[in-house]
Amino acid sequence: MESKSDSLIAYNVLEKKIINSGFCTLCGACEAACPVSAIQVNGEKVHRLHDCSKDLDLCPICYAVCPHSEALLLRSLSFVSDAPIKNEALGYYRKIVLAQATDPKLREQSHGGAVVTSLLTYGIEKKVFDSAIVSQAEPENPAKPKPAVALVPDDILSAIGSKFFPSSVAKAYGSAVYGYGKTKIAFVGVPCNVLALRKMEAWQHKISGSMKITIGLFCFGTFSLTPLLEHITKTYKIRPSDIKQMRLSSKFVVQTENEVIRIPLSDIESHIMPSCRTCTDFTSELADISVGGAYPLKDWSTVIIRTKAGEDFFYDAVENGVINTWVIEQEPEVMERVMVAAMQKRNTALKEAKKMEEAYGFLPVLLLRESNALARTKVEDVMTKNIKTVPEDITVSQFLDLIGKYHHIAYPVIDKAGEPIGIATLEEAAKVEQDKRKDTPVKKITRRELITAHPGDTALDAFKKMEKHEVGRVLVLDPANPKNLLGMITKTDLMHILTNNVENT
Numbered sequence: 001m002e003s004k005s006d007s008l009i010a011y012n013v014l015e016k017k018i019i020n021s022g023f024c025t026l027c028g029a030c031e032a033a034c035p036v037s038a039i040q041v042n043g044e045k046v047h048r049l050h051d052c053s054k055d056l057d058l059c060p061i062c063y064a065v066c067p068h069s070e071a072l073l074l075r076s077l078s079f080v081s082d083a084p085i086k087n088e089a090l091g092y093y094r095k096i097v098l099a100q101a102t103d104p105k106l107r108e109q110s111h112g113g114a115v116v117t118s119l120l121t122y123g124i125e126k127k128v129f130d131s132a133i134v135s136q137a138e139p140e141n142p143a144k145p146k147p148a149v150a151l152v153p154d155d156i157l158s159a160i161g162s163k164f165f166p167s168s169v170a171k172a173y174g175s176a177v178y179g180y181g182k183t184k185i186a187f188v189g190v191p192c193n194v195l196a197l198r199k200m201e202a203w204q205h206k207i208s209g210s211m212k213i214t215i216g217l218f219c220f221g222t223f224s225l226t227p228l229l230e231h232i233t234k235t236y237k238i239r240p241s242d243i244k245q246m247r248l249s250s251k252f253v254v255q256t257e258n259e260v261i262r263i264p265l266s267d268i269e270s271h272i273m274p275s276c277r278t279c280t281d282f283t284s285e286l287a288d289i290s291v292g293g294a295y296p297l298k299d300w301s302t303v304i305i306r307t308k309a310g311e312d313f314f315y316d317a318v319e320n321g322v323i324n325t326w327v328i329e330q331e332p333e334v335m336e337r338v339m340v341a342a343m344q345k346r347n348t349a350l351k352e353a354k355k356m357e358e359a360y361g362f363l364p365v366l367l368l369r370e371s372n373a374l375a376r377t378k379v380e381d382v383m384t385k386n387i388k389t390v391p392e393d394i395t396v397s398q399f400l401d402l403i404g405k406y407h408h409i410a411y412p413v414i415d416k417a418g419e420p421i422g423i424a425t426l427e428e429a430a431k432v433e434q435d436k437r438k439d440t441p442v443k444k445i446t447r448r449e450l451i452t453a454h455p456g457d458t459a460l461d462a463f464k465k466m467e468k469h470e471v472g473r474v475l476v477l478d479p480a481n482p483k484n485l486l487g488m489i490t491k492t493d494l495m496h497i498l499t500n501n502v503e504n505t
């Protein structure tokens with residue numbers, strides 16, 4: 001049980017639920033947001049500099065802005081939820097494109113499309129923003145990210161490439177406002193970093209007004225720095241100071257001056273930060289613009305544009321010749337990989353969270369359970385109508401082409417009489433080996449169990465069915481004619497109800 005002082009002074013809850021439970025990812029939002037400078041994130045730890053309860057009777061801030069607390073999640077979602085497309089795997093968005101820096105040298109340095117570096121450099125040069133929060137490399141330990149306030153293009157260039165350890169970018173954001181007096185800041189971070197900034201915005205914290213644009217990176221997880229480096233030193237005889245670069249492909253690639261070693265991910269999996277195991281966000285769903293790899297294409301990035309501000313800025317850079325774009329629908333394999341990775345991360349995290357629910361029951365989707373809004377909403381008011389169905393005889397290849405074209409990850413499958421027989425999903429299709437996809441009919445991968453609702457049921461009824469059967473969607477049938485498919489409702493539709501409910505309160 002929490003004592004009275006626990007609930008009045010947020011630090012006590014933050015310490016107990018997040019820091020001491022191993023869920024902190026060192027973003028530094030608590031330090032940036034604390035009104036009395038009582039917190040410092042330093043040396044892979046959060047330190048309490050003084051006991052704030054001596055100065056204050058009540059303060060909820062540090063727990064509210066921490067990305068791993070249940071607070072402010074739905075309000076944070078409302079920053080992107082006016083986007084026209086909502087997708088179970090990728091969140092809300094306006095457009096998805098492939099993109100790359102037009103400068104080949106940048107692409108070589110980044111081992112990707114160098115889209116982030118090009119956008120930031122363009123934004124600084126054109127004075128769209130006055131600074132950018134980036135993660136450079138510590139000179140004496142190059143694997144370690146060094147969060148920094150970039151003021152000129154060279155600062156941005158020296159942060160190119162991914163570092164697979166936590167970076168205290170929200171702390172650097174605080175320094176940009178308080179230390180440098182910056183008022184138009186571009187922010188780059190992994191999904192939990194972006195969530196921390198969105199929470200500050202939802203809280204209307206005074207420093208959040210200086211945020212100009214958020215660029216989120218795709219993220220499978222980060223590693224605990226010291227334990228992983230110790231493991232690499234012990235097993236592969238490489239000292240941290242000798243590491244020049246780390247990269248992620250099918251293996252974890254560690255490069256020194258003299259050698260390149262490729263470590264199987266299974267060998268280092270145990271060093272992934274505990275929070276990452278219950279993290280559902282792969283594509284930085286709350287960013288203005290999200291950027292990730294475009295495997296199997298080299299030199300390209302996948303860009304998800306979510307907000308109007310993101311769209312205007314991105315296409316301004318494209319029109320000015322800084323970025324090339326390409327149509328993602330022409331590269332269905334890229335789209336498939338991104339959506340499969342996002343769904344796998346979400347499903348694995350939800351399973352893990354379910355196991356931990358007692359201690360940690362506040363992930364966005366788990367939160368659905370607690371809302372009255374679902375009980376007040378009828379399925380017919382939120383279901384997607386006129387949904388696309390697929391005939392049982394099309395091949396898995398054709399099915400994947402449809403996914404690439406329409407971006408939905410699941411479709412009802414109908415038999416020759418036009419009656420629904422089940423649901424086929426991207427995840428099941430992706431499990432069919434490449435060379436067998438042209439000969440495998442979609443009925444072979446169709447989940448035959450029909451989980452259904454009627455238009456007059458409540459959204460809460462639909463949610464309970466999703467939970468019971470461990471599915472992300474329910475088909476809506478006509479009660480007068482159960483063979484007549486009227487629509488479909490997904491977990492994303494349920495999140496939409498909650499977001500609107502929050503916006504209207």
Ligand SMILES: Cc1cc2nc3c(=O)[nH]c(=O)nc-3n(C[C@H](O)[C@H](O)[C@H](O)COP(=O)(O)OP(=O)(O)OC[C@H]3O[C@@H](n4cnc5c(N)ncnc54)[C@H](O)[C@@H]3O)c2cc1C
Pocket residue numbers: 110111112113114115116117118133134135136145159160161162163164165166167169188189190193217218219220221222291292293294301302
């Ligand atoms: C921890 C981590 C895990 C990732 N996992 C995946 C994945 O599984 N699949 C996938 O497709 N993409 C993943 N990405 C994203 C991918 O590695 C690239 O960052 C992204 O595609 C942008 O590429 P770019 O060439 O446009 O970026 P660049 O132009 O090279 O710029 C990279 C930017 O990332 C910032 N940055 C680097 N490391 C960090 C960090 N630790 N925290 C915050 N900011 C950082 C730098 O400030 C820099 O501005 C991950 C990135 C990180 C940091």
Ligand code: SF4
Pocket residue numbers: 009010011012033034035036037038039052053056059060061062063
């Ligand atoms: S004063 Fe600072 S440390 Fe204390 S509860 Fe508030 S934000 Fe947390």
Ligand code: SF4
Pocket residue numbers: 014018019023024025026027028029030031041046062065066067068196
């Ligand atoms: S706000 Fe960031 S640094 Fe502070 S406890 Fe939460 S994850 Fe850790």
Ligand code: SF4
Pocket residue numbers: 025190191192193219220221222273275276277279280281
């Ligand atoms: S997996 Fe989630 S919690 Fe872990 S670093 Fe990435 S965004 Fe943060």
